[in-house]
Each structure stands twice: as structure tokens, then as C-alpha cells.
Amino acid sequence: MMTPMRYVVLVLGIIISLHFILSFSHEEYGRATSLSTIKNQFSGLANQPPYKAGVPEDYYYHANGTAPGPRANAAFVILARNSDLNGVVFSMKQMEDRFNKKYQYPYVFLNEDDFTEDFKKRITALTDAKVEFGKIPREHWFQPDWIDEDKATKSRENMVKNQVIYGGSVPYRNMCRYNSGFFYRHELLDKYRYYWRIEPDVNFFCDLDYDPFLVMQDGNKVYGFTVSLYEYEATIPTLWDTVKEFMEQNPDLIPSGNALGFISDDGGSTYNRCHFWSNFEIGDLDLWRGEAYTKFFDFLDKKGGFYYERWGDAPVHSIGAALFAKKEQIHFFNDIGYKHNPFQHCPQGDAHSKGKCWCDPGDNFDYHWYSCLAKYDKLFT
Numbered sequence: 001m002m003t004p005m006r007y008v009v010l011v012l013g014i015i016i017s018l019h020f021i022l023s024f025s026h027e028e029y030g031r032a033t034s035l036s037t038i039k040n041q042f043s044g045l046a047n048q049p050p051y052k053a054g055v056p057e058d059y060y061y062h063a064n065g066t067a068p069g070p071r072a073n074a075a076f077v078i079l080a081r082n083s084d085l086n087g088v089v090f091s092m093k094q095m096e097d098r099f100n101k102k103y104q105y106p107y108v109f110l111n112e113d114d115f116t117e118d119f120k121k122r123i124t125a126l127t128d129a130k131v132e133f134g135k136i137p138r139e140h141w142f143q144p145d146w147i148d149e150d151k152a153t154k155s156r157e158n159m160v161k162n163q164v165i166y167g168g169s170v171p172y173r174n175m176c177r178y179n180s181g182f183f184y185r186h187e188l189l190d191k192y193r194y195y196w197r198i199e200p201d202v203n204f205f206c207d208l209d210y211d212p213f214l215v216m217q218d219g220n221k222v223y224g225f226t227v228s229l230y231e232y233e234a235t236i237p238t239l240w241d242t243v244k245e246f247m248e249q250n251p252d253l254i255p256s257g258n259a260l261g262f263i264s265d266d267g268g269s270t271y272n273r274c275h276f277w278s279n280f281e282i283g284d285l286d287l288w289r290g291e292a293y294t295k296f297f298d299f300l301d302k303k304g305g306f307y308y309e310r311w312g313d314a315p316v317h318s319i320g321a322a323l324f325a326k327k328e329q330i331h332f333f334n335d336i337g338y339k340h341n342p343f344q345h346c347p348q349g350d351a352h353s354k355g356k357c358w359c360d361p362g363d364n365f366d367y368h369w370y371s372c373l374a375k376y377d378k379l380f381t
């Protein structure tokens, strides 16, 4: 007969052996349960935003050559015109050199026109990863019939008079509406869960020796950013009233512990105009595909503000993420040095040296008066 103590030792032995067998046979299990991962996810630093703890060292692969698996189910998404080719090449070459030649994530290019052969040739020459070129369905792109064109024209004329940037442009409005509510419905993205949006003419300043998609996946994050700032009031005069109307009608879609404090300084009465700069996004497509955001986008779209005003995809995504995600699910990618004119996030201190960044650390938007990062930080303090 076994004594109770022997039982305990036996059961413990079985658990420990199982853990080791799983760790060796399933890379993902091993990584997910490694001590530093658990420490990062469950303890963090008290009263500090989670990014301050840094990405655990076991996510890093500093050597050259293909990084060992696993990979996330993810792709880069680039919306572009044929005329954007040189700018896209500029961004994509840096993405390959700084990150993707080791990770080989596929690219999806989207356009309301057919991409030219020249475009496809110059893009595919830049990478060994899979590249797909998609055409946007007409009904996802162009101004819908039910928009009152007289009203839209008057509003554009007014904005031109008031020198609102892109205020007179219909294509720009199509683009903002498409990025807000349609890109994630393109059939080429159906198979993916995570995306990283890239725009023409941006800079990536640092070596990225870990996979940000896995950090999103393992940490249950749904939206990642590098720059945040204030929106121009003139482009969104009625946006917040519309959002409030939606919130009043759909309280059950809005979880507690969300990031409302990032977008409102008074518990939701007014919008403080903070938004994540959506020319850089690493996100979970399921955030946009889910019930809450789907209803939210439809509600906004029906109000016509993408055409009667000039609602941008940055405030629309940001408000959606801030309302429908938990604040811990929104991640600041502190170690990704990034520039889209005229602002840049340049990692500071250890993050700068770890990434061998080439941006000037003195030129950093983080706590500039026009940046909203302090409001993000404040969510956690």
C-alpha cells in the first residue's frame, strides 16, 4: 500500500514529466508556458502600461537566417494605387530587411484598379514570401448611391475653402471608408487572423528580432500602434455625437475595462480627438469582423459622415478599438522605430540599442504636446 505522501510525489512526477514531454514535442506549448512569458502576461509592472515590461527574451531570434517557428496566421496588407509603386517599394524593402526576410510573412496588395504587370514585377522581386494582388469589389469602394451628392459636394467645397487637408477629395474619402469598414472583408484576407498595415514612403528604423504577431496572439492583443495624436476637428464635427448615439443604443456591446479613457477625458461626454495613427497598424482582423465593430461601422456608415464630413479610418478604428477591446488588448509597439511624415516614433535607451535603430532618439513624438501616448499610459496608472 502507498502512503499519501507517495501519492503526492507520484502525481507530481507525472505532471512534471508531461510538462517536459509537451515542452519538447510542442514548441508552442513550451513557449507559452515559459517562465518569462507568464511573468510578462500575468504580473507586468504595477501601475505601468504593459509595454514597459518589454517583450520577453525568449521571443527573440537575434541570428540571421530564417527564424524557427511557429508563425501566426498573418499577412501584411498594403492598399495602393499603381502610382504608389515607388513609395511602396521604399517601405517594403525596409520591412524585408528589418524583419521579414527572417519571418517570411505573406503580403496582400489591394487596389480598386488592376495592378499593372510592372507593379507586380517590382514588388515580387523584393521578397521570397508569397505575394497576392487583389482587386477591390466596386461596391466596397465607391461612394454609395444613397449619399446625397449635393450635400456631399457642398461639404467638400466648404472644406476646400477652409483648407482642410484632403477636404476636396472623393478618392481620399473612398479610401478612408474602405480602410474603416471593408479591407478586412476582402476575400484574400479571409484566411488570415492578424494583419500589419503598411503605407508607401514610411520608415522602419530598427531590427525587429521577434515576431510581433506572436506577441499579439500569445498576449491576447487585438490592436497595436506606434504613434498616436489628435484628429483635426474640422474632419469629424458630428462623429462623436454619432458614437454616443450608438453607445446609448448598444450598451451590451461595450465591455467594462475598455480604453474609453484614451478617447475621452470626461467618461464619454466628449471626444478628446485622440487616435492611433492607422498608417501603422498590427491588428486582429476578428476585432473588425466581430459583432460589435460590424454594427458600429454600419451605424456610422448610414449617417454618411465619410462623405458629408471627412471621417478618417484612424479615428474610426481607434474609437472602435477603445470601446470594444479591453485596454490591455491594445499594445504600444515601443521597440518598432517608425516614421510616416511628419511624425516618428524613435525607441529610447535600451530599446534603441537592442534594435540597432538608426533614427535620432532626440526626434521622437512620444511625449510631444500633440501626441496622445500620455493618455494611453494613463489608462494603466
Ligand SMILES: Nc1nc2c(ncn2[C@@H]2O[C@H](COP(=O)(O)OP(=O)(O)OP(=O)(O)O)[C@@H](O)[C@H]2O)c(=O)[nH]1
Pocket (backbone or CB within 6 Å): 078, 079, 080, 081, 084, 110, 111, 112, 113, 171, 172, 175, 198, 199, 200, 279, 341
Ligand atoms: N488603391 C488606392 N489606394 C489609395 C488611394 N488613396 C490612397 N490610397 C492608399 O491608402 C493609404 C492611405 O493613403 P495616403 O495617401 O497615404 O493617406 P495619408 O497617409 O492620410 O496621407 P499622406 O500624408 O499623403 O501619406 C496608402 O496606402 C495609399 O497608398 C486610392 O485612391 N486608391
Ligand SMILES: [Mg+2]
Pocket (backbone or CB within 6 Å): 199, 200, 279, 340
Ligand atoms: Mg500615408
